[in-house]
Structures are given as structure tokens and as C-alpha cells.
Amino acid sequence: MNAILGPTGSGKSSLLDILAGRKDHQGLIGQVLIDGQPQMQDFKYRVGYVVQDDMVSGTLTVRENLAFSANVRLPRNVSSEDKIAIVDRVIVQLGLEKCADSRVGTETSRGVSGGERKRTNIGMELVLSPTILFLDEPTTGLANLVTAAYCVAMLVFTGYLLDVTTTIKFLAWIKWVSIFRYASNAITINEFTNLKLCQTNDTSICLINGEDILKDQKIDYLTKWDLWANFVALGVMTLIYFALTYVQLLRMRKTK
Known part of the structure; x- marks a missing residue:
């Protein structure tokens, strides 16, 4: 695990975008190497990226949010049974069993806690079983x-x-x-x-x-x-x- 620390506006998120291959390299100098080797063509599909703002749907349950991410982003050759198994595994890994069938919640309706919401957001990337996982300020807004x-x-x-x-x-x-x-x-x-x-x-x-x-x-x-x-x-x-x-x-x- 590597952590990037710095004050607001110092470029932490921009650096993560560059490392994750989410930013246009035009005007940038240098190389991003993976285990000493240049990035593969499909590198950005091999990494997970948890953005600072939660991307979950508040009207869906925790399980439904994870299933939505799995159905949209996993390859077509992955069967429905395998996708369900992946979602169940991620729920256990993140300790979301008790709230798996609870709605995440919106500004007007109460849902899961802030920590459970953030873990759900992380789980939507973990269903891809990424080789590398980037998290942009994952503890923002907690407690x-x-x-x-x-x-x-x-x-x-x-x-x-x-x-x-x-x-x-x-x-x-x-x-x-x-x-x-x-x-x-x-x-x-x-x-x-x-x-x-x-x-x-x-x-x-x-x-x-x-x-x-x-x-x-x-x-x-x-x-x-x-x-x-x-x-x-x-x-x-x-x-x-x-x-x-x-x-x-x-x-x-x-x-x-």
C-alpha cells in the first residue's frame, strides 16, 4: 500500500489520474512503468479507481449497486452465476453482510452509514478484481x-x-x-x-x-x-x- 499526502490543490488527484491512465498524456513528460515494464494497451481496464465523490445509487440496495457494476463492467463471457458469486464475495470481504439488502440512501431518505456507503463505493471497483486499486481520498466525509x-x-x-x-x-x-x-x-x-x-x-x-x-x-x-x-x-x-x-x-x- 502506498499513500500520497499533500495539502489541498497540490495535485494528488491529478497524479492518481496520470498513474491510472485516466488523463491525457499530452504535455506530460516521463513514463509510468508497471513492474519496470511499459503500460499494456488494456492497462486502464486492469485497474480500479475509486473517485472522491461516491458513485453509488441511493435508491438501490448495497447488493444491487454491486450487481449493477458487475453486470455493466465485467466481460460478457462471465456468466450470471459467476457475477452473483463475485458480488457475494465482495460483500463478505468488505463486511457488508448486515446491510447488503438495505438501500444506500439519499439526501431525503435515510440509508446505510457513511462507512458502509464508502465501502459500497469501493466494492463497485473490487467486483472487477483489479490488479491495482486507486482510491482518491477514501475516508472523506467519514465520522x-x-x-x-x-x-x-x-x-x-x-x-x-x-x-x-x-x-x-x-x-x-x-x-x-x-x-x-x-x-x-x-x-x-x-x-x-x-x-x-x-x-x-x-x-x-x-x-x-x-x-x-x-x-x-x-x-x-x-x-x-x-x-x-x-x-x-x-x-x-x-x-x-x-x-x-x-x-x-x-x-x-x-x-x-
Whole structure:
């Protein structure tokens, strides 16, 4: 597996189009070699290409979308029974058994989840059993709602948008699992400890100091551990996230 990374507009999709033989080579310099050999005449029929925007039909079921792709794109010498077997195999490979007979869904009618929709889109290319599979931003749009809800919850209940002391009691525990809170506390303690805020035209008059702000924010700062406790918490949470990511990778289905 090879991944191409880069900012928006850097040419990632254009590069994929060139590699997949989907772009006119006029004005381009260089060669695209396959295992060190020039591209075959039918190369673009040997590769699968999953575009960024889903190409599935929302009014069809997952199985019907895959069957449509198989019927339209597989050679005529492939029998109907073989096409059905190919579709069933792809459904199992992508873990779509539970939603195989559910409609994908449209903007006005609810259907499968975003992940299942994206896997269906990938499956429409896998029915061809491509030698090479290109995927253009395959994770775009996945779990955006969950991520947004998590970030908003962390911001609301950790002192960014609301005073922590006014948080509903049964939701107060959220602040202890917020990576934003520990990072913010560490920065605030580091910046405001031993800091004096004076008038711009007379530095001898200092109406407030950094400790007053820390007290107002209910941030412990009196000992060195109060600062380092936030770094320790950040480190532990980072390790937990990495561990969960590793476990998820182990749970992923691997296909040859």
C-alpha cells in the first residue's frame, strides 16, 4: 500500500489520474512503468479507481449497486452465476453482510452509514478484481459528525465555552478526559505564573498578576507537579489513543 499526502490543490488527484491512465498524456513528460515494464494497451481496464465523490445509487440496495457494476463492467463471457458469486464475495470481504439488502440512501431518505456507503463505493471497483486499486481520498466525509460532537463536548465542558464551575454535575467528569483541558492548563500555568499585568504607560502600576487569573480559572499552580501533571495526563492519553488505534488495526480484515 502506498499513500500520497499533500495539502489541498497540490495535485494528488491529478497524479492518481496520470498513474491510472485516466488523463491525457499530452504535455506530460516521463513514463509510468508497471513492474519496470511499459503500460499494456488494456492497462486502464486492469485497474480500479475509486473517485472522491461516491458513485453509488441511493435508491438501490448495497447488493444491487454491486450487481449493477458487475453486470455493466465485467466481460460478457462471465456468466450470471459467476457475477452473483463475485458480488457475494465482495460483500463478505468488505463486511457488508448486515446491510447488503438495505438501500444506500439519499439526501431525503435515510440509508446505510457513511462507512458502509464508502465501502459500497469501493466494492463497485473490487467486483472487477483489479490488479491495482486507486482510491482518491477514501475516508472523506467519514465520522465527521462524531468528531464534531466530540470536539464540541470537550470545548463546552472543559472551560472554553462555559465556566467549569457552572457545568452540570453529572457531566462534570468530561473535563477529566479532555485533552484540550490538560493542554490549555499547561499553557496557562506556564505563561501566567510570575506574570504581572501593568498599564502600558506606567509599568509601576500593576493592577493584576498572572496568579489572579489562574485562581479565577480554578487552575492549580502552586507546585511544580501542578504543571507537570498536565503533561503526564497528555502523555497517558496519547498512549491510550495509540493503543486503541493499534487494536483497531488488528481488528481490520486483511485480504490478499
